[in-house]
Amino acid sequence: MIHSEKLRDDLMIIDKEFDGNCLRIMLKGRLDTNSAPILEKSLTDDFQNINSLVLDFEELMYISSAGLRVIILINKRIPDDCEMSIENVNDIIMEVFDTTGFSNVLSIN
Numbered sequence: 001m002i003h004s005e006k007l008r009d010d011l012m013i014i015d016k017e018f019d020g021n022c023l024r025i026m027l028k029g030r031l032d033t034n035s036a037p038i039l040e041k042s043l044t045d046d047f048q049n050i051n052s053l054v055l056d057f058e059e060l061m062y063i064s065s066a067g068l069r070v071i072i073l074i075n076k077r078i079p080d081d082c083e084m085s086i087e088n089v090n091d092i093i094m095e096v097f098d099t100t101g102f103s104n105v106l107s108i109n
Contacts, residue, residue, distance in 0.1 A: 011035045014042055022052040028059035031067030040070045043077075051082050058088035063096055075106065085109055 012029035023046055031039065047053075055071070063071075075084055085107040089097065097103040 012038070014039060016042075016046065018050075021050050022054065023047075023050045024054045024056060026056040026059065030062040030064075031060060031070070032062060032064040033066040036064070036066040036070045039067075040073060043074060047078050047082070050079070053078055053082055053084040055084070055086045056088050057086060057090070057093060060090070060093060063093050068096070068100060068102065071102070071106070083107070 012027060012031060012035035015026040015028070017024045017026075025043075027039070029035070053074070055074075071086075078084055087109045089108055094103070094108070097106070097108060102108075
């Protein structure tokens with residue numbers, strides 16, 4: 001069974017889909033100083049009983065250092081037996097991941 005919810009901010013839309021033990025988060029817009037705290041707060045209770053977390057960046061256009069910070073916090077807060085991956089990263093965001101070294105420590109598909 002898939003459970004879905006959507007959070008909307010002026011700069012970013014967060015779609016969350018729960019499918020069994022998998023949580024898929026689709027980000028649309030900009031993950032920056034204004035929207036990063038919204039993402040962080042929205043995920044506070046979502047890590048219980050999941051073993052897979054997928055961040056889908058297909059429609060994410062921009063990520064700032066505040067957005068990178070939230071990605072690292074999410075990676076640290078998920079349960080030890082949970083795998084996190086990032087999918088559909090565009091060239092601009094991939095360049096940010098490569099420049100910062102995030103591509104060496106995160107699973108990016």
